[in-house]
Structures are given as structure tokens and as C-alpha cells.
Amino acid sequence: MALQSYSLLSLLLVFGSCFNSLAATQSDTASFNRKSFPQDFVFGVASSAYQYEGAAFEDGKGPSRISNGSNGDVALDSYHRYKAKQKGKIGITLQSNWFVPLSNSKEDLDAVSRALDFNLGWFMSPLTSGEYPSSMRSLVGERLPKFSKKQAGSIKGSFDFIGLNYYSANYVAHKSRSNDTHPSHETDSHVASFFERDGIPIGPKAGSFWLLVYPIGLYDLLVYIKKAYNDPVIYITENGVDETDNPTLPLEEALIDNQRIDYFHQHLSFVQKAIK
Incomplete structure (x- = not known):
């Protein structure tokens, strides 16, 4: 279950529907099946x-x-x-969105890096290096605790795998330092986050307001973790989509769960790409 050597990545999906096997008969899956993944790739439910x-x-x-x-x-x-x-084995589960620059400016590209540091790196960096990300140390300053040598040694490499929860992505842009007398995680990062760019959402909206479907973000996040954090073993511990309830929908039609089938098909396709 790892991106290690690109062949050991495994997947643990929390499926949001118990009707997927029935609904799958309604979709063409001939070009995408178990053999599309390596033999040591593991599927599971939670x-x-x-x-x-x-x-x-x-x-x-x-x-x-x-x-x-x-x-x-x-x-x-x-x-x-x-x-x-x-x-x-012992691991830790972390949640992170993927982040896309609002523009191609250097400031917004740097904001992507900070957003990843202040969300994922806040935990991954100590686990792999024994230190917080340098961007956090620089921006948070003395308010960010320091690990003792003993603490850093006990934290570094203390996991067998990383559990990754991925649902969505955001546009991010550089945000200038404010005069806020109550600094926080949001203000320290100097990052502004958006669901839309030029009025267009980053992806199709799900039932929850915060969940915008962005499958390629899972690929980007997996490859980023592999390169930035020494190729750890990765389990995808949460991934899924909800939809707005439609009580008028006949049961027979509701069981044809094409939205969720398409969702998992797209995300699995990008997991497969990350392996390659």
C-alpha cells in the first residue's frame, strides 16, 4: 500500500454506498478492472x-x-x-486537500507551497525530518514550539504508513500580512483560499458545500508526498462523495448510483496514473 517504487501503493476506500455492486452493472467497466492495478495493490473497505x-x-x-x-x-x-x-503496523491518518494557484504569479505559486506546509507538512515534516517546515518556523516564529533532540528523535520515522484522507481541492493566493492582533493558523500562512476562479468552481459541487470534486488532485497529492517525504507507505483511508437528497427519486432509479461510480472510477484512474 505504498507509492514506494510506484508499485506498492494500496487503497483503502471508505465507500459511501452499499449499493455499488448492484449499480456497477449499469456501467461499462470492461476497460477498468482489478488487473489494471499491480498484484500487490490492495483494495479494502472500512x-x-x-x-x-x-x-x-x-x-x-x-x-x-x-x-x-x-x-x-x-x-x-x-x-x-x-x-x-x-x-x-502503526500509522497516522492525515487529511489534506490539494492546492492550485489562483494565478501563475510567483506569489501564488509560493502560496501553494505554504498551504501544503501549513496543512500536510505541519505533521509530515516532523514525522520524516524531526522538524516543522521551514516556512512555518519562519512565519510563526517563537510561537511555534521547538522539539528537543530527544523528542525529534522519537518522532522522526515513528510510523509504518501514512493514512491519507482526500476529498477536494482549493485555489490559493498570496495574502499579505495583516495587522491582526490575534494571529492564527489561517493568518500565519499568508494564504487565501477559494472555491472558485473567475466565478467558475474548481470542480463539480457535491452535496456538501465544501466538497468540490477534483480527481486529479489525488494524483498530484500522492506524487507530492512521494517526492517531498521520502516515499512513505500510503493508505488512502478516506475518499468519497455525497449528493443532495432527492426524496422524490424512485428507489429503482436511486440504486443506479452512476454519480458515485463515476467518482470512484475517476479517482482510481488517477491513483493508477500515480503508480505508473
Whole structure:
């Protein structure tokens, strides 16, 4: 499950619909199938902690507040069962959009780099180098904590894989320093973020206002991580799309989930391209 050597990238997709297998019969998938990916590329699905963790009353936890009064007392009890076989790996899951310059100016191109540093690099840089990104150190100054030598040594290389959550992309532009007396993550980066350029969205709108579909951004992000952070093992832990509910749609038509099929087809195509 890695971009390591371009052949080990794996995919763990959180599918938003349980009807994809039925709907797939409505779409031509002949040119895109399992054999399109290397043998060591792994597909998977994920479930929520409530469905499998168990141990509902340990470590300060209590009954889940579900509308029908049920809770996850037992579930699959992976909370204890994970100890049965210690051949697992430890990783961290990070979320990042891709960023596209609002213009071709050097200022906006530099803003892309800062946006990546202040979002993804904030965590990836310490994990791979033991230090925060130089842009953060320069712009945040003394407000950014410093790692001790011992801390840096324990953090650097402390993961077996990176879990990546990718959904969308934004246009970004340079934002001049403000006189704000309350600096924040947003003001420190000197980056302004936009959904549109010249009134045109960066991608088709999904059900959520913030989710604009931009499949090539996944390719760009995977290649960026490979080059910038020493080719780590990558699991895609979240990726998906929602749509606006249409209660008048007949069930038979709703089950033909072409929007989601097309969404995953496009994103998988760019994952395949990243591998190559």
C-alpha cells in the first residue's frame, strides 16, 4: 500500500454506498478492472469504531448515545482482540486537500507551497525530518514550539504508513500580512483560499458545500508526498462523495448510483496514473 517504487501503493476506500455492486452493472467497466492495478495493490473497505471496537465502558468511555437507545457494548470487541496477534503496523491518518494557484504569479505559486506546509507538512515534516517546515518556523516564529533532540528523535520515522484522507481541492493566493492582533493558523500562512476562479468552481459541487470534486488532485497529492517525504507507505483511508437528497427519486432509479461510480472510477484512474 505504498507509492514506494510506484508499485506498492494500496487503497483503502471508505465507500459511501452499499449499493455499488448492484449499480456497477449499469456501467461499462470492461476497460477498468482489478488487473489494471499491480498484484500487490490492495483494495479494502472500512467501518466505524462503533461497529467493531467494543469495550464500551473502558478507559472513560460510556454508552453510546444513539437515537434508539442501543449501544456498542460488545460489537466485535476489537478493543481486546487486536492483542491476539501482534503483526500489525502503526500509522497516522492525515487529511489534506490539494492546492492550485489562483494565478501563475510567483506569489501564488509560493502560496501553494505554504498551504501544503501549513496543512500536510505541519505533521509530515516532523514525522520524516524531526522538524516543522521551514516556512512555518519562519512565519510563526517563537510561537511555534521547538522539539528537543530527544523528542525529534522519537518522532522522526515513528510510523509504518501514512493514512491519507482526500476529498477536494482549493485555489490559493498570496495574502499579505495583516495587522491582526490575534494571529492564527489561517493568518500565519499568508494564504487565501477559494472555491472558485473567475466565478467558475474548481470542480463539480457535491452535496456538501465544501466538497468540490477534483480527481486529479489525488494524483498530484500522492506524487507530492512521494517526492517531498521520502516515499512513505500510503493508505488512502478516506475518499468519497455525497449528493443532495432527492426524496422524490424512485428507489429503482436511486440504486443506479452512476454519480458515485463515476467518482470512484475517476479517482482510481488517477491513483493508477500515480503508480505508473
